[in-house]
Amino acid sequence: MSPSLLLVLALCMSTGALICNSAMNKFSVHVMNGFKNQTLQTHCQSKDDDLGLQLVPVNGEFQWHFRVNYFGTTLYFCNMWWVGGHRSFNVFWVNDDFLVKDCGNSDCRWKAQEDGIYLYNSEHNEYHFYYNWEP
Incomplete structure (x- = not known):
């Protein structure tokens, strides 16, 4: 058995099923206008990946796909702005409630609107208000 496979098995046994399953699944983050x-305007990144400046048109979407690292520490954050304000916040992190209820186990959907930023909650099948814009 390879050393990397042994490491993965040891991590799965010690950290629990969520992190192990997360490392195997592919996730998507969607940022919708x-x-x-x-x-x-949005600029999203993680510690390892800078996705660059994106100009998302009205009713448009910017999305990316990835797998979480084996340690379950993958974190993406975005800076978003428009003429009405700006906001910096985390758009993906490994957490039971966030992944299951909000991301439906694979798709995290954020929507920017004039009155704030919303996250789609797959458990309730609707967008929930998450953040106000900062001036």
């Missing part, structure tokens, strides 16, 4: 007539 729900504005009526404004472009959303």
